[in-house]
Amino acid sequence: MKQYVFDFSQGSKQMKDLLGGKGANLAEMSNIGLPVPAGFTISTEACNQYFLDQKTISAEVKSQVDAALEELQKQVGKNFGGSPCLLVSVRSGSVISMPGMMDTILNLGLNDQNLEGFAASTGSMRFALDCYRRFIQMYGSVVLQIPMFNFDEIIESVKHENNVVTDQDLSEEHLRSIISQYKAVVVQQTGSEFEQDPVKQLYAAIEAVFSSWNNDRAITYRRINAIPDEIGTAVNVQMMVFGNTGDDSGTGVVFTRNPSTGEKNIFGEFLMNAQGEDVVAGIRTPKDISELETVNKEVYNELLRSADLLERHYNDMQDIEFTIEQGKFYLLQTRNGKRSAAATVKVAVDFVNEGLLEKEEAIERLDLSLIDQLLHAEFDKEVLKKTPEIALGLPASPGAATGKIYFDAESVEEAAQKGEDVILVRVETSPEDIKGMISANGILTARGGMTSHAAVVARGMGKCCVSGCQDIDINESEKQIKVGEHVLKEGDYISIDGTTGKVYVGKVPTSNVDLSEDFTTLMNWADTFSSMEVFANADTVTDAENALKFGAKGIGLCRTEHMFFEDDRITEIRRMIVSQTKEEREAALENVYPYQKEDFKKIFTAMGSRSVNIRLLDPPLHEFLPREQKEIAKMATVLNLEESVVKKAIEDLEEINPMMGLRGCRLGILHPEVYEVQAKAIINAALEVLEQTGVVPNPEIMIPLVGSAQELAVLRARVVAVKQQVDPENKLAGLKIGTMIEIPRACLVADKVAEHADYFSFGTNDLTQMTYGFSRDDSGKLISQYVQDGILKVDPFSSIDQEGVGTLIKMAIEKGRSQKPDLKIGICGEQGGDQNSIEFFNTLDLDYVSCSPFRVPKARLAAAKAAVRAFKSTAVTL
């Protein structure tokens, strides 16, 4: 006979699938000798059987429940529905907690008959009546599905009639009146009297829990989160204990360590003669847990012992609920405690130092979503509460920023120079806005997704950004934004949270968190476990310095185009673009050359002998041309050209789908001189740094947007020719020439591409874009909707699409390494900083991931976690 019902003594924390999370933990605590109110769990299999049997509880399950109830009464020496009166709680407990499911019914077992006896045993009729009132209300709404307002109306009218303010002030008489009115509601709504048989109450509650597994909200939630329908929920039936039966009773909540700082000190509150909900409700002020020692030293010590035991047992800081019933200490719940980012780090390091955890376990356990908080500003929580939230965009780059809004890069710069805090607000940003982005505290855009220009650049700068905020109507020419009724003009304050995507109207102070020593310790441990290295995407020497500060092993992506926008270079670039002949183009490029060389020298000097992977020019040329009439006129004047010539050049470069147009290596092939000058600048910069410092820089030259081996072959040959010319003595013997793998076709012919490549770097942004056919610039709204509808589990630009894009990546790696077994392979798309993606990349045996400098620490931890997990799963397989 299959066992469907398990006494707490029969379960363990390993039995989550069968007993649900709550049931497994109650059993576990019970079995390590902690004082848990007795009870039993009805398994998830019983739930599945219930649905198989057309929503009836089978005789087999019933007989086991009956037996468990019998046993429970014996254990606690009480009588269910009799005297001394045993009351129980009935709680759902699935493996994964799900909103919309039935949660809890307390005080089950009470009826008109045993009420007196129960009152006598607790010494308070008012208490007993209040329990009964609550029970009818909970059972009525949850089991009988009577809308809650029916009960609320009654209690409110009784309070009103009797000038009573809080529930606590209701007298016995009031409660009796409420109970009789509640019962009348039950009759009126269901046609039957309120159930008086405790056993029938119990079975009705169990059925209600089972049924809630398949209510609409739960089904929708499962569908969206890809939770299988067949895992089912367990039901926990547990003896009630009461903290509000007198001054020797009480209740409290503690953390085993300080959840804000991580300090090793029990932390929490308690209230005597109170129920759990009283602590939360805030009507009486709870006391600091340390005061419990003077109230009841024995209980206090038991709490300390339990806390210590649980921490050691679960190897993690615990969040514990306890109740004292007439001097007896009970544990009601334990779970891993939520904690701040700072506490996360400190607890992890302390646990290792205290010998409670191995380093790899500490790392595997880390909740990396907290790491961002350590590296970015946060809003003052109190001020934030009072600030109106007006819109929700995409959390494009984490952090919090507040400032006056300006609508163009120039105004932002001017305001910032005056010392103002500024937020740059644009429909969408383009490379022309870079200087404004540098000066702003944060960036807000109405269009574009997680990998739009604004998002990518902001993350690179570690700057807060909310992108794709469709709710906001931005009018750049009138310099104002509209959101609902709010109209904000240039100079008005807003605050944006790049971690949540929320936008607030007004000023909210922000605070920074300093990086602790523990953080450094943890990061260093992490690196010892990782099998992938973490590189940074860094375009400037500032980026490079940040990259080193955050522990990047090198630069995995240095985009040369961003250099083109600074100072006077843009003029020369524009001159190059409008050139009619190869000679003119070369002359313009020669003017850019010294700038590029100096930029590279600075980066090489900063990075020493670490590798610096430089991508040759990638974006379509029109990105370098002005879009507004004023700017066009200015450009014509500067270049000494007719305005019509400039306009014609801009028109000629216009493309309907620029992302799939003339960019990347296609530019390099059509205009050989562009890549040749860049290669010359890189190689000469390296040679000069070598000359000046004695250290051999380690540049790598990367060809973007390759779709066929032929393209790479042609361009590699040209770079090699430049190398031979510029470095005839071959001082940079190790110079590598590699390619981005970002066009789906490149994955399909990766073996042939590998013939001409020293390394592959997956550009997962473009690869995702083309594999899915989702324009990075346009698909923000669509993707949000898809995620909301459950068509997509997650934005594939944030976390790699393992099924689709991942298959292409795998294929490319296999093909590439079939040609060159030692081919170095990394990734430099935005997903390089995402935890799930990193775990996936780790399974593919990549050499490195590269991400924005500010995401490097998280990526280092994620890489370490992935390696530890991979090791563990191998160990298990072996």
Next chain:
Amino acid sequence: MKQYVFDFSQGSKQMKDLLGGKGANLAEMSNIGLPVPAGFTISTEACNQYFLDQKTISAEVKSQVDAALEELQKQVGKNFGGSPCLLVSVRSGSVISMPGMMDTILNLGLNDQNLEGFAASTGSMRFALDCYRRFIQMYGSVVLQIPMFNFDEIIESVKHENNVVTDQDLSEEHLRSIISQYKAVVVQQTGSEFEQDPVKQLYAAIEAVFSSWNNDRAITYRRINAIPDEIGTAVNVQMMVFGNTGDDSGTGVVFTRNPSTGEKNIFGEFLMNAQGEDVVAGIRTPKDISELETVNKEVYNELLRSADLLERHYNDMQDIEFTIEQGKFYLLQTRNGKRSAAATVKVAVDFVNEGLLEKEEAIERLDLSLIDQLLHAEFDKEVLKKTPEIALGLPASPGAATGKIYFDAESVEEAAQKGEDVILVRVETSPEDIKGMISANGILTARGGMTSHAAVVARGMGKCCVSGCQDIDINESEKQIKVGEHVLKEGDYISIDGTTGKVYVGKVPTSNVDLSEDFTTLMNWADTFSSMEVFANADTVTDAENALKFGAKGIGLCRTEHMFFEDDRITEIRRMIVSQTKEEREAALENVYPYQKEDFKKIFTAMGSRSVNIRLLDPPLHEFLPREQKEIAKMATVLNLEESVVKKAIEDLEEINPMMGLRGCRLGILHPEVYEVQAKAIINAALEVLEQTGVVPNPEIMIPLVGSAQELAVLRARVVAVKQQVDPENKLAGLKIGTMIEIPRACLVADKVAEHADYFSFGTNDLTQMTYGFSRDDSGKLISQYVQDGILKVDPFSSIDQEGVGTLIKMAIEKGRSQKPDLKIGICGEQGGDQNSIEFFNTLDLDYVSCSPFRVPKARLAAAKAAVRAFKSTAVTL
């Protein structure tokens, strides 16, 4: 010992790899008893050995050449360089003929000593001198690499000094003077006397042929055409025969059948006392070959016998060169004869009817590039010669068209209504131009590639189109075009050739070719061999009728959006797009519904029970909105909206990369009512046609742009719901719901997609676009350049990229059929009409290909060819 040298008696047509094409054919003719001047071939292996040996002819090869030369002298009873004098020709002959390689040296073996004897044996000193003069010139330029102008100057100055006009009029004395001057040039340029030793002449010529295999032009040609370097070239050494040694000598060229009409009659010309080049030069008028009978009946009969023998032997119409030397008939060359499209068809059918060929061979042999000529107009060749060609664009849709140029759809329509011939000229076309395209004779655009809007729509209409003509500067607002010095205004005549991409200024008459009975016979044979069916892409009832006329088995792609542009529908579509609520949108769609239903009814009625695969709305909505200010104002008035509201709607829909934006099934998911109304129109149309005709229509509903199984699952469920509602009696029980496979990701997850699809239709245009990252609208110029540079072998939008896109298609088919073994799979991209692509698709076991109606005949033949080849290769394998 390896055999490097083969007497003609030792070779055969199967030995092309070793002997080259020319050598193998000379041997073949020789062996079937035809009178070929004796000779031998030095094999391609000898060429490779030559390069392996650092460009020296090995002793082994040398000894074999010497022996062959000895044998040749014995065979013909002449003495090489002696008396009677044997002269030879030396010709290259690779497996694949290549421009830039050395071609021919004639009269080799002549020197100062044997000249007299040679003159005596031919009876003409002038003739002998002319031969010697030509030999020195050819040998000097080809073997000694002396620039040709050195020789040209001498001959011209002699003519000038002596008032001689043609070479024929040069006297013996003139020739002697020329020869001595030629020799002086040789000394001056090389430092040595002109070689007098015939054997040394021969070896120098052989080395020159070998070396030319690796000259720059040949190497480049091989690289571009992916011809392996190691196949090498053979060298043919053959006894010279002369048609110009008197009135009993002569020369001629004949086709075994009429190359224009295919009629079974020997066709060609001859000249007595002449050399081959005299026939071509046109100084004397050649005579019709039939007159040879009276000149030399014996020779004439030998020619007829040879022609018949060669036709039967090669199973194809032959193009033959012959020479009569002093009454003796020699064959110098035979090859498959080039012929017109009409002749191609007639010859193929006649050969089968004459029992010379099996049907499948006739089909396998067909040169399909000629088929287009049969279906499209051609220019009058004589007028064309005198018409200036001003530009070259892409041959987007075959045919020839002439007319006055107009720059917008409205003007085109007006002019066409007045009876004018019109060419629509646009920078690029959009769906708004459809009516203009219908009225125009042809379409010329400056932008866009082979699958741009103009190209696709024109091919669908069977209308001539030249797209992506970058040379032309089109100014739509000033209504004029500039090309070089030419300025053309509205109303000026141009002529465009969509088969070649050429653009001419002025009017050129065009002619149509009627389809012959033979053509129908051939097409019917073809269908019996094909394993894939050919469907047509057809959006209207006119298209559907064309599809049937050209033998399509059904409609493989019916695009519903084109229906939206006609009449008043566009207004309702626009109303739908600017709707703010679901209700407004539904109301607007209800107005479109009757139009759509009527359109479908017409198509279903035309197609009977054949399948009609209808794609639900695919393009981004902004394509339906006006772009010009005037049109925007008009739209605002018609819809009774503020102009600013219309502008805002247009702006909101603007996308940076619309091809990867909100289109296809994404629209269907975000606006369920759009697909629901379309499904309703399709199903009700089918039910009404069934009611009216008693025939059950066979509609198939296709969801475009699917990237994940979830998208298809959601939309399929909605279509099924509409079906259940509209057709409760399930009269259309066979209704299939399928999907386009056109997003790379769909290929990668095709097994999951197949769970929800009754069929797959590969949209190879979009699939190519995204796999390559080549925007169809923008990449025309880039792709031309890539093809020119040899980076791409062929435009992947014209002929499927088997290596990249093909791999994805294969994967999708495997995955799809792993889920559903009987899954119907077809293709409906532009490559569905391309011969090489069809052959590739045939190997993938596709059920059908679908292409424009006008490409159906060619596709049917291509499918048949592919099946015949596949069968043959299987047979060989077995």
